[in-house]
Amino acid sequence: MIDLIAIENHLPALQVVIPLLLAPVAILVSLPFLSWLVALFGSLFCLYASVSLFFQVSEFGKINYFMGGWLPPYGIEYVIDEASSFMIVLISLMGVFATIFAYQSLKKEINKKSQSKVYGMWLLALGGLLGLVTTGDAFNLFVFLEISSLSSVTLVALGSKKDKRALTAAFNYLLIGAVGATFYVIGVGLLYSVTGTLNIADLTIKISELTANNSVKAGISFIIIGLMVKAAIFPLHIWLPSAYTFAPSAVAVLLTATATKAALYVLARILFTLLFNADDFTVIILQWVLLPASIVAIFFGTIRAIFEKDIKKLLAFSSLSQIGYITIGLTLGTASGIMASFIHIANHSMMKAALFMGIGAISIQLKKSINVDDLKGLSKSMPVTSISLTVVILSLLGIPLTIGFISKVYLLKAVFSHGNWPILFIIVLTSFLALGYAWQLIENIWMKQPVDTALTINDDPKIYIPLVVLAVFNILFGIYAYPIVNSAFNASAAIFWKAL
Amino acid sequence: MISSTNFIYLALLPPLLAPIFIFIFKNNQNLRDSVGLIGSLISFYATINITNDLMNGGSPTLYLFNIFSDLSLSFKVTPLGAVFGLLCSGLWILAAIYSIGYMRGNNEKNQTRFYIFYSLSIFGALCVAWSSNLLVLFIFYEFLTFATYPLVVHKETDESIKASRLYLGILVGSSLMLFLPAIIWVWYSVGTLNFADGGILNNTFDPVYAPILLSLFVFGIGKAALMPLHWWLPAAMVAPTPVSALLHAVAVVKAGVFSILMVICYIFGPEFMNSSGSGKFLIWASTITLFLSSVIAIRKNDIKARLAYSTVSQLSYIILGGAIATNYSLIASVSNIMMHGVGKITLFFCAGAIYVSTKITKITDLNGIGHKMPLTFIAFSIGALSIIGIPPLGGSWSKFYLLLGAAQSELTIIIIILAISTLLNTYYLLDPVFRAFFMDKNENVKTVNHPLTVYPALCSAFLVILLFFYIDPLLQLVNLIIY
Numbered sequence: 001m002i003d004l005i006a007i008e009n010h011l012p013a014l015q016v017v018i019p020l021l022l023a024p025v026a027i028l029v030s031l032p033f034l035s036w037l038v039a040l041f042g043s044l045f046c047l048y049a050s051v052s053l054f055f056q057v058s059e060f061g062k063i064n065y066f067m068g069g070w071l072p073p074y075g076i077e078y079v080i081d082e083a084s085s086f087m088i089v090l091i092s093l094m095g096v097f098a099t100i101f102a103y104q105s106l107k108k109e110i111n112k113k114s115q116s117k118v119y120g121m122w123l124l125a126l127g128g129l130l131g132l133v134t135t136g137d138a139f140n141l142f143v144f145l146e147i148s149s150l151s152s153v154t155l156v157a158l159g160s161k162k163d164k165r166a167l168t169a170a171f172n173y174l175l176i177g178a179v180g181a182t183f184y185v186i187g188v189g190l191l192y193s194v195t196g197t198l199n200i201a202d203l204t205i206k207i208s209e210l211t212a213n214n215s216v217k218a219g220i221s222f223i224i225i226g227l228m229v230k231a232a233i234f235p236l237h238i239w240l241p242s243a244y245t246f247a248p249s250a251v252a253v254l255l256t257a258t259a260t261k262a263a264l265y266v267l268a269r270i271l272f273t274l275l276f277n278a279d280d281f282t283v284i285i286l287q288w289v290l291l292p293a294s295i296v297a298i299f300f301g302t303i304r305a306i307f308e309k310d311i312k313k314l315l316a317f318s319s320l321s322q323i324g325y326i327t328i329g330l331t332l333g334t335a336s337g338i339m340a341s342f343i344h345i346a347n348h349s350m351m352k353a354a355l356f357m358g359i360g361a362i363s364i365q366l367k368k369s370i371n372v373d374d375l376k377g378l379s380k381s382m383p384v385t386s387i388s389l390t391v392v393i394l395s396l397l398g399i400p401l402t403i404g405f406i407s408k409v410y411l412l413k414a415v416f417s418h419g420n421w422p423i424l425f426i427i428v429l430t431s432f433l434a435l436g437y438a439w440q441l442i443e444n445i446w447m448k449q450p451v452d453t454a455l456t457i458n459d460d461p462k463i464y465i466p467l468v469v470l471a472v473f474n475i476l477f478g479i480y481a482y483p484i485v486n487s488a489f490n491a492s493a494a495i496f497w498k499a500l
Numbered sequence: 501m502i503s504s505t506n507f508i509y510l511a512l513l514p515p516l517l518a519p520i521f522i523f524i525f526k527n528n529q530n531l532r533d534s535v536g537l538i539g540s541l542i543s544f545y546a547t548i549n550i551t552n553d554l555m556n557g558g559s560p561t562l563y564l565f566n567i568f569s570d571l572s573l574s575f576k577v578t579p580l581g582a583v584f585g586l587l588c589s590g591l592w593i594l595a596a597i598y599s600i601g602y603m604r605g606n607n608e609k610n611q612t613r614f615y616i617f618y619s620l621s622i623f624g625a626l627c628v629a630w631s632s633n634l635l636v637l638f639i640f641y642e643f644l645t646f647a648t649y650p651l652v653v654h655k656e657t658d659e660s661i662k663a664s665r666l667y668l669g670i671l672v673g674s675s676l677m678l679f680l681p682a683i684i685w686v687w688y689s690v691g692t693l694n695f696a697d698g699g700i701l702n703n704t705f706d707p708v709y710a711p712i713l714l715s716l717f718v719f720g721i722g723k724a725a726l727m728p729l730h731w732w733l734p735a736a737m738v739a740p741t742p743v744s745a746l747l748h749a750v751a752v753v754k755a756g757v758f759s760i761l762m763v764i765c766y767i768f769g770p771e772f773m774n775s776s777g778s779g780k781f782l783i784w785a786s787t788i789t790l791f792l793s794s795v796i797a798i799r800k801n802d803i804k805a806r807l808a809y810s811t812v813s814q815l816s817y818i819i820l821g822g823a824i825a826t827n828y829s830l831i832a833s834v835s836n837i838m839m840h841g842v843g844k845i846t847l848f849f850c851a852g853a854i855y856v857s858t859k860i861t862k863i864t865d866l867n868g869i870g871h872k873m874p875l876t877f878i879a880f881s882i883g884a885l886s887i888i889g890i891p892p893l894g895g896s897w898s899k900f901y902l903l904l905g906a907a908q909s910e911l912t913i914i915i916i917i918l919a920i921s922t923l924l925n926t927y928y929l930l931d932p933v934f935r936a937f938f939m940d941k942n943e944n945v946k947t948v949n950h951p952l953t954v955y956p957a958l959c960s961a962f963l964v965i966l967l968f969f970y971i972d973p974l975l976q977l978v979n980l981i982i983y
Contacts, residue, residue, distance in 0.1 A: 409684070413688060416688045
């Protein structure tokens with residue numbers, strides 16, 4: 001008999017280890033359906049683990065798990081608190097949705113032999129991201145950063161089975177990602193040379209005694225730039241649009257919903273725990289690096305999206321601007337700002353995953369990457385997909401009764417209490433400009449007459465079910481926002497008040 | 501005995517659920533079209549009961565759940581909301597009958613979609629009317645915008661797509677960039693958004709910033725069509741006439757001025773309005789709008805475009821009353837919401853009836869039509885005279901109280917401008933009537949009778965007369981606001 005209590009105690013490790021262990025299994029069984037079942041089992045287990053961890057944390061408080069029983073600062077520590085449990089629930093939930101979507105879409109997009117490889121990499125990426133957000137060790141964090149990056153690069157590259165340009169996209173991603181990871185590890189090295197520790201909690205204490213030390217400042221700068229690459233913050237985003245565009249549809253769903261979000265979380269964590277004690281330097285990084293970068297990202301992303309015709313690219317540029325909103329929340333340096341960021345991290349991954357699913361479902365049927373014009377008359381040929389997409393687009397625009405509105409209200413409120421009027425103006429202006437790229441999609445779906453190819457396609461229940469569920473979530477949590485808002489509040493408190 | 505809470509359910513559920521039945525019955529025209537009518541009757545019955553309860557000293561509320569920790573999704577019927585709710589649900593009955601006649605008479609396509617969103621728009625308008633706090637009001641204000649969008653773009657021609665872009669752009673843009681920040685400003689500085697008698701800003705908000713806040717509100721509420729944000733209303737006239745009639749003369753635009761009045765009465769409070777002096781710029785902004793749009797209306801030859809500018813002008817009468825914020829002027833505003841609504845829907849019903857029967861859209865083509873469609877033009881004259889403000893028609897009351905309010909505040913110039921504007925009103929609204937009855941006949945025009953489009957117009961014309969004599973209940977309601 002398996003001792004269930006023992007499993008409960010080791011969940012922090014298992015939720016990372018199980019997907020990592022299952023990854024080679026998925027590749028070895030080499031039958032698409034079986035591999036998919038393995039991947040589904042892995043992601044469902046992660047969901048179970050993360051949800052039960054989430055409730056453990058909200059009931060008993062923070063969990064410190066010592067890998068192999070070795071105590072920090074020498075052993076590796078996993079920290080599950082309100083913030084990281086928020087993230088693992090989000091990542092594993094979106095992982096389950098993406099996995100369900102993956103089976104049908106990969107079957108149509110990728111040849112049989114490669115599908116098992118996708119599921120192997122898929123599990124590696126999932127495990128890597130879960131490890132990334134839970135680990136309490138700076139070097140271990142680097143390892144997970146690399147696991148998740150390399151597996152995502154492979155996933156993008158596997159898109160070459162449908163479009164050769166995926167290879168260049170993956171190569172770009174690999175190079176830029178490698179530079180980012182190197183920056184991160186250089187930063188960790190610098191900090192280690194000064195403090196002699198790699199445990200983040202321990203580092204925080206040691207750094208607070210060394211605020212004026214230039215090695216610390218240099219180290220932190222390297223770390224932050226490394227993470228900015230992973231989080232695709234302007235101007236280090238250049239890998240993102242083509243990676244999302246040419247990857248298999250399911251991979252784009254997974255990456256947009258989890259990968260950048262995990263990196264954003266780590267960035268927030270580093271900014272507000274490691275850094276927050278070095279006051280002036282924090283202000284410099286927040287106000288003079290991150291804030292301008294996010295403002296430019298918002299404008300750049302929105303305007304590029306308006307003029308973009310390829311829908312996946314359009315969505316990628318929209319992601320860029322939405323990431324800008326998330327980082328703006330962080331730059332405020334207040335608890336309410338971080339809370340707004342957390343809300344938008346969760347909401348944006350629900351919206352974008354759904355959008356990529358919907359667009360993916362269409363491109364699978366048309367067997368090509370689709371343009372804005374290909375949406376014409378979609379309401380007649382794919383009514384369910386059309387309705388779901390419309391709901392999610394409205395959510396992306398921040399229309400009331402959707403989760404996008406909740407994000408917007410909290411972000412505006414945080415900016416207001418900070419008293420930063422120009423930023424407020426920028427947010428409302430750009431969220432209006434977003435109509436420019438989003439509304440043409442709705443017009444094409446509903447108002448235009450279909451082109452010939454559109455008549456041959458139809459709704460496929462096997463593909464649209466996760467999309468419909470996510471669209472319902474978009475409305476459900478937009479009306480009953482309490483679960484997301486409350487856990488985001490706890491998450492921000494865990495990050496911010498510990499930082500002070 | 502049904503409690504007033506249940507009556508709120510009873511009023512809100514028919515327009516919310518009707519789309520489901522409309523969709524189910526989409527293949528049976530008669531059944532489908534009667535869903536809206538039945539829904540409107542139920543809704544109106546419930547609204548009357550709610551209003552009765554309010555006048556007997558009750559306070560009908562409906563609490564659903566908390567959206568945020570300190571803000572709930574709930575409905576609370578204020579006297580102002582009761583007036584607007586009565587207007588919407590009452591005229592929905594006439595409009596439901598009228599749209600059957602119009603849509604069939606015109607052989608419009610996509611009728612199922614039309615009825616679905618028509619009903620949802622009414623739901624949005626009723627929710628705006630009875631919202632208990634600014635956030636709920638904002639949520640359904642936006643809901644209303646998006647629910648009416650498919651109606652504006654109904655014809656799906658390039659022209660209507662362009663017009664609907666303007667419609668959406670102005671309404672969403674203004675509400676997003678000005679209205680929402682204003683709401684959050686209030687939320688942040690006062691800590692609540694609940695509507696309260698006498699306002700919530702009184703002691704906590706710095707009066708120096710009050711005019712800025714008010715301007716964010718009045719220009720953010722683009723549905724009130726204050727210049728220069730009025731462009732969407734003429735653009736929205738590409739929609740089928742039942743939409744222009746109920747939504748763009750009553751529900752949508754009145755939701756705009758209603759929201760402004762709610763902000764003035766229950767967020768700022770009349771006292772704070774006057775003590776902070778924030779209404780001053782609004783008096784001028786609305787006076788300029790009401791004058792300029794009257795001037796523009798004269799130059800419009802398209803019937804619906806002329807009516808649209810007349811609406812812009814009349815909306816500013818209502819805003820002006822709110823800006824002056826004295827007892828009389830508020831009575832004028834609230835009663836004009838009702839009077840202009842009934843009057844203008846009559847005019848639009850007639851315009852639609854003329855179009856269905858003869859396909860005429862230009863005023864210069866109306867010559868001599870009056871003898872072929874006497875009932876329609878009698879209704880048109882009554883509606884026009886009421887909007888001009890001639891007794892014994894409902895509209896005269898609101899004009900009378902507005903002048904009284906302006907006189908009370910010693911705004912002599914405003915009175916003069918109002919007088920000139922009334923002259924202009926008289927000209928551009930009676931011009932079509934004059935042409936129809938007294939100019940030479942144009943023999944080429946063929947008329948086809950569609951009684952379902954004419955009788956609703958006659959009913960609402962009759963209502964206009966009735967409202968002159970039964971103004972008392974309305975005044976009682978208004979007195980509840982002013983106490």
